[in-house]
Amino acid sequence: MSSQPADAQAARVEDEAACIRLCVDFANHLDARRHDAVPELFTEDGVLDRMGAVFAGRDGLAQFLAARPADAVTRHLCTNIRVHFDAGDPDAATGSCYVLFFRGAPEQGGARALGPPSVVEYHDRYQRTPRGWRIRERLIRMAMQA
Template sequence: MTIPGRLEDEAACARLCVDFANHLDARRYEQVLDLFTENAALDRMGNVSAGREDIARFLAARPADVTTRHVCSNIRVSFDAASEDEAGGVCYVLFFQGTGEAGTGAAQLSGPPSVVEYHDRFLRTAVGWRIRSRRIRMAIRA
């Protein structure tokens, strides 16, 4: 793998982290699902959704009166020596949650922010890099 190619791969994986947060916060759930492989796993602090259909059920169950913002930082992507098509990643996420119907003005903050970590496995597919698995773990709770 060339250095420019590896940098492009790293940027594509990092973009998945940011796109996940932006699409989730904007409730663009079809776009969220497109970031995952068909058989992906999403582990939200022990609550595991297996496959896109299960992830779709989790997304559909998110309360309409809760507004979230996920601020991603310290994104680190590392590539497997054995495969050019697999990578791992860690991302710190500052998480804010408020109440109030989306689109009706600023939500009321429902508590102090927390920090979670995304622990990811990425896979290069025919349509580009996708999230094969994401483990979300609490790092700092208020």
């Protein structure tokens, strides 16, 4: 049994849910091509490191999103999401998840898969801001490739 009061436990569960939502929203926004929504998931100085290519701040995130092929169809399936809170800073957390990544080409009635899926890992640092929890840093690393 936890030594935290019930209201502190409830707040921590809400914090964890907010961080998990950021993880999933990132994937869903990319797949739906809601590029305007992606930078809102990050802190103002947020960093996205995709396989060593680093995009920092709003301008960097805009550059990353603009470089995505206009005709690509993607699906990111997030799983094994874990969030850990920093004992010394109640406004900081880290997280990780596995992402099954599918890429396809548009076709009548859907999309055609372009090869088997890959598995990447997201390694995140989250920060509580006046606007709520945001991604401060996301590292995307290849875990398995077909």
